[in-house]
Amino acid sequence: MPMLDIKNLTLEIDTPVGWVKALDRINLTLEKGEVRALVGESGSGKSLIVRAIVGSVPDNWRLTADRLSWKGESLLSMNAEQRRKIMRKEIAVVFQNPQASLDPSATLGDQLEESIPAHLLAGKWFWQRNAERKALASKVLHKVGIKDHQDCLQKFPHEVARDVNHKMMIAMALVSEPELLIADDPTRGMEATTKVQLLKLLTRMNQTKELSILFISHDLLAISSMANTMTVLYCGQTVESGKMKQLRKRPLHPYTKALLDSAPSFRKELPVKSDLSALDGTIPTLQHLPIGCRLGPRCPRAQKECVKVPAVRRIHEHYYSCHYPLHRDKL
Amino acid sequence: MIRYALRYLNLMVLTLLVLSVVSFALAYWFPGDPLTNLSGIQEATPQTERFLAEKYATEHNLFVQYWHYMQLVFSGDWGVSFSSGLPLYDEITLALPATLELCAYAFLLSLIVGIPLGFIAGLKHYTGTDYTVLSLSVFSYSIPAFWLALILILIFCLQLGWLPLSGRINLLFDVPHQTGFIVIDILLSDIQNKSAALNDAFRHLVLPTISIALINTAITVRLARRSIIDVMSKGYIIAARSRGLTNNQILWKHGVRNTLLPILPLIAAQITTLITNAMVIETIFSWPGIGNWLIQAIYQRDYPAIRAGMLAVSSFVVILTVSIELITRLLDPTRDKNERGTI
Numbered sequence: 114m115p116m117l118d119i120k121n122l123t124l125e126i127d128t129p130v131g132w133v134k135a136l137d138r139i140n141l142t143l144e145k146g147e148v149r150a151l152v153g154e155s156g157s158g159k160s161l162i163v164r165a166i167v168g169s170v171p172d173n174w175r176l177t178a179d180r181l182s183w184k185g186e187s188l189l190s191m192n193a194e195q196r197r198k199i200m201r202k203e204i205a206v207v208f209q210n211p212q213a214s215l216d217p218s219a220t221l222g223d224q225l226e227e228s229i230p231a232h233l234l235a236g237k238w239f240w241q242r243n244a245e246r247k248a249l250a251s252k253v254l255h256k257v258g259i260k261d262h263q264d265c266l267q268k269f270p271h272e273v274a275r276d277v278n279h280k281m282m283i284a285m286a287l288v289s290e291p292e293l294l295i296a297d298d299p300t301r302g303m304e305a306t307t308k309v310q311l312l313k314l315l316t317r318m319n320q321t322k323e324l325s326i327l328f329i330s331h332d333l334l335a336i337s338s339m340a341n342t343m344t345v346l347y348c349g350q351t352v353e354s355g356k357m358k359q360l361r362k363r364p365l366h367p368y369t370k371a372l373l374d375s376a377p378s379f380r381k382e383l384p385v386k387s388d389l390s391a392l393d394g395t396i397p398t399l400q401h402l403p404i405g406c407r408l409g410p411r412c413p414r415a416q417k418e419c420v421k422v423p424a425v426r427r428i429h430e431h432y433y434s435c436h437y438p439l440h441r442d443k444l
Numbered sequence: 445m446i447r448y449a450l451r452y453l454n455l456m457v458l459t460l461l462v463l464s465v466v467s468f469a470l471a472y473w474f475p476g477d478p479l480t481n482l483s484g485i486q487e488a489t490p491q492t493e494r495f496l497a498e499k500y501a502t503e504h505n506l507f508v509q510y511w512h513y514m515q516l517v518f519s520g521d522w523g524v525s526f527s528s529g530l531p532l533y534d535e536i537t538l539a540l541p542a543t544l545e546l547c548a549y550a551f552l553l554s555l556i557v558g559i560p561l562g563f564i565a566g567l568k569h570y571t572g573t574d575y576t577v578l579s580l581s582v583f584s585y586s587i588p589a590f591w592l593a594l595i596l597i598l599i600f601c602l603q604l605g606w607l608p609l610s611g612r613i614n615l616l617f618d619v620p621h622q623t624g625f626i627v628i629d630i631l632l633s634d635i636q637n638k639s640a641a642l643n644d645a646f647r648h649l650v651l652p653t654i655s656i657a658l659i660n661t662a663i664t665v666r667l668a669r670r671s672i673i674d675v676m677s678k679g680y681i682i683a684a685r686s687r688g689l690t691n692n693q694i695l696w697k698h699g700v701r702n703t704l705l706p707i708l709p710l711i712a713a714q715i716t717t718l719i720t721n722a723m724v725i726e727t728i729f730s731w732p733g734i735g736n737w738l739i740q741a742i743y744q745r746d747y748p749a750i751r752a753g754m755l756a757v758s759s760f761v762v763i764l765t766v767s768i769e770l771i772t773r774l775l776d777p778t779r780d781k782n783e784r785g786t787i
Contacts, residue, residue, distance in 0.1 A: 169685050197688045199688070200688035213678065214680050215680055216680040282683075289687070
């Protein structure tokens, strides 16, 4: 049984033009110890999935799913207290914007120590537990690559550089020793060496502690080295998911292919001043979602039938939703 | 830190300078002889007139006069009142604390009632509770303070007879003047029937405090509600929730501080409105405060009193406002935010 199992997750947002399906029947599963990449361009709803899993859905959003379960227990039907406990012990999240996700009026140390769950502390008295918290905090800071932990812990978020905040967020997620780490674009804006360090750290955690990771990013190069499986998202619909290797070697959905092709290439034989490979047009806004397959208007292979939502098809472990996938010849 | 302190000090000194110039100019702008307006001594004998002319340096130019005037102001010689003939400094130091006492209680009341109400409304926003609190606050914000005072008097003093109509304390109690705050004075004094006096003072305080505090409470409720709604939808609250903190932990560790920090200066800025309202309310309740005193001075064309009272009240307000600004600035770690360079 998969650890995290999401089936037909639909998230509707109440806008002035009526209810809009920001996420349309998303499927996503995550086994224990698996690293799954969730890719898609900005505005494809990656962060909305995070919010749906975390459970911070505002009142004017409507969340429905056939399944949204954690270790076999439905996250949707359990009460707030049970869900809170799971979030405290088993799931940790690194949010996209570290600057906004840190309390501006509390020191980094306070916030880091606050994210240590009580079950990791053995001390009986509060001073023993405080000392343990301090030790744990500095240990995890060294792990994420902050050397001067003493200085850093006393600072407010606005007093340190943005990438330190970013590392702080990652430290806050890792310090609770979760089973699942949801990392929403954790390498964004990081310099190359730090990025490599972070990816190595996550890989090591995955190998030694069986940490499952849902790695959300649009940085395909960073992801492909560490992820086992990949789910591709376009405009709130899952277009394709499967083993990373297979997907890279032989994508079945036109969007996946476009996404893979759009990664900058440094081939020698590249003609001078040739165009970058990209799909025409831009991702539609929430108010102007096309019916049927949402890629339709931009898809090079689109046909009349694409105004209907394609069903999920499967070849072994490889799922895709497309009427005219790439392995079939053009009609 | 020191830079901010200096900047605010600079602001305060300049504003006070302008105020003192205006108060000095008032002596010339008011009808009558400037010397009389400055000193407050009418129908002086030629001898005293010469003495006063020397004291205020009237034969010198205006700058020298202003210099002499400022020296007298700082030494506590503010002239005497036309109507009572008493030194203005003594009169004002008697009247001003009475107003401050009233304002302090009203301000405290508005905070104690307003902030929790605003929090409750904001945490349950767009529900029945929220709408009730909001409409109550709009309602109380729309009531003019003086009208409310009259209605309260009508109901609680004249109809029901529960509370005293006017004054600060029953004349039976002879409380010696020490701090000017009646409650503290009673506690410090060694009069008989201390508890009876205290009880009486509180009964006198109830109605004026409520009539002043109501508008401020309404404003505080709205500020606190708006602010907590903003804060509770911020990214760090979502992040805190994702870390599995309980609602109470989120509210107390991250919510309250971030809600109060931005509205503290706004709430503090309401103190000036409060003092203005207090001055009106004092007249209605015959509270022996500075507002009542100033209005009497205006009725009686007591020019030295108007000049000195205006200077005292406005200096006080300026000093208070600037110090509150400075304190909130020092308290708030996020205020001196310079964008840090990123690597």
